[in-house]
Amino acid sequence: MLKTSRALLFLGLLGSSLAQAMDYRIETVTGGLEHPWSLAFLPDGRMLVTERVGRLRIIEADGRLNPQPVGGVPEGFVAAQAGLMEVMLDPQFASNQQLYLSYAYGTSQANNTRLAKARLVDGQLQEVQVLFSALPAKAGAAHYGGRMAFLADNTLVLTLGDGFDLREQAQNTSNHLGKIVRLNRDGSIPQDNPLVGQTGVAEEIYSLGHRNVQGIVYDAERQRLYSHEHGPRGGDELNLIKPGNNYGWPLITYGIDYSGAQISPYTELPGLQQPLLHWTPSVAPSSLALYRGALFPQWQGDLFASTLAERSVRRIRLHNGKLAGQEVLFEELGERIRDVRCGPDGALYLLTDNVDGRLLRVVPAAE
Template identity: 45%
Template sequence: MIRFMLVGTATAALVAAVTLPQPAPAAQSFESEQATLELETVADGLEHPWGLAFLPDGRMLVTERPGRLRVVDRDGGVSEPVSGVPEVYASGQGGLLDVILGPDHAETKRIYFSYAEPGEGGAGTAVARARLDLDALALRDVEVIFRQQPKTRGGRHFGSRLVFKPDGTLFITIGDRAERERAQNLTINRAQVIRIRPDGGIPRDNPFVGVEGRLPEVWSYGHRNAQGAALHPDSQKLWIHEHAAQGGDEVNIPEAGKNYGWPTIHYGEDYGGGQFGEGTKKAGFEQPIYYWDPSIAPSGMDFYTSDKVPAWTGDLFVGALAFRMLVRLDVEQGRIIHEERLLEDVDERIRAVDQGPDGSLYLLTDAPDGRVLRLTPAPKEW
């Protein structure tokens, strides 16, 4: 197999894509509890890739955190940057973040992406949509549909993952911008799941529509910094995970209007070991359905819906930054009944996890020379 790759630069956006042959890295094999795994590098040379979306033709859109959007083909060819991406605040955890296709992509070519937007006061998470012109490698009709208010200084806790609800509304996870003291304030955008219409409007059935002192775009709150989100394949409910401080990363199933606790209740400690908040449980606050202590620093997630590995069907895969691994959470009847830790020997920060149309799992590694990895499982014989 021959792979092709081009490392683009931000200033070469209009240069036609050129591909250079590159030797294929050997696939690595791993044994896991329920499957034999083959891991291949699909593409490399990506600078801190963050979000991944599959195009109908099998190619991928990949964001690079410094502010570039690229098209990666199945054989590893990496395009020049797509033009038209708004200016991003590329500092700390900020930059160009998630990307997904619109539900009407086949007709409209629309994509949706999140980013740290610079502006008065500092930066905040924003979400835009645009039409993708693949021939010209350009975004057209870019519209900002959501802006986290107010902006603030510093480069921490932007979120942000994007998931369409089956009703056509859009979920956006936003972090607390490292402002713990404002994380329960519903007059501003901190530590929330946001739900908006694809044009930025407010769905009438959002939980706080018409409620004094609560922003109408808020779906749920008390989420410190969620960098993973996906729809459960059966229930069609949103699942997210979120980073804790020191200990207590959570998986939650955010329901309308509910409070997931941060920083009033949580399962961790402050960095360095101090206690804060009011414990782990309190009336009026929701419990997670799973938590990690110590923190693994989760990022990216997807459900495995293929039936190629029956033992995996319905399982949740989560990337881990600090713990440098891929986690399989065995999900049965809405419960997480087991955790398996995979690819620890690969020793990469896993930023994103998405099942591809081929039933493989695609991973992004968070590194200056980041990669797209393809993990293909084969079931064990029974």
């Protein structure tokens, strides 16, 4: 167990000098996870964790990592950023045992993001069915997106990447690169998607103009869909997602290329959405959660973004639905944080992105 830590609120929206202290304690639930990517809570107190290398693991209710990986996981493409990504339970999981997985498919020369569903029965995946494969298949092993969320009508949104070398395709509505797509739970296309009925378009598209979206969460209380995405050097973004909106990449950006070259001279253009906030230098946001627990009343309704480069979690404070400042948490860990989740017990859960990754639980210091 790690020692008690104190986090200080030191960043405020528009440079305000808000300051607040909060005590918390960070506990190690389990270790021995190889580059864990995503966490899901089962109704019986157990947890599911994906490992990017292609394994789905079960953590028992007492925190013990089951040594036997879940069987039947579909084979994917594993290299660099590619591999097994998100696991998400169906809204009726307690009765149907269905879950959803996102993963990279293909080969080093032809790959992209895929969505599948299956039933979890006695530690095995059964009835595995591919629901969606992002197209076109592209070369390389970067920018897959892969995060998922359910909306109020139980349709599913899946985030995608621009393929890294194909960033201009984020503006091309005939393919899935640099998009967020929306699907029914059986993989069919909702007939109220914004581009349905238009000629020559990918009708799964819900929004476009994204770079690499690795965080998405639906706030049912406010009926808002938030996402964040990686910028290049600078320009990581938090966005409010609305159907049919164009978020500008790469026509507008607050970042520059890794070489230092200019990507675009514009940070805003007519018809392209501005981010709610952007991070420069990059923090490399890797997942997004909404806190609706009881253990930390001060966090109620706030967003939490895990980061890889900053090795932290950003608490994004919301007041009446408007941004009210930021707080940098858990830097003392010194680790890349791949996933952040609000657990059913009100604790905050973190996955560290390492060869020997850990699942951590954040609780009040006095608990």
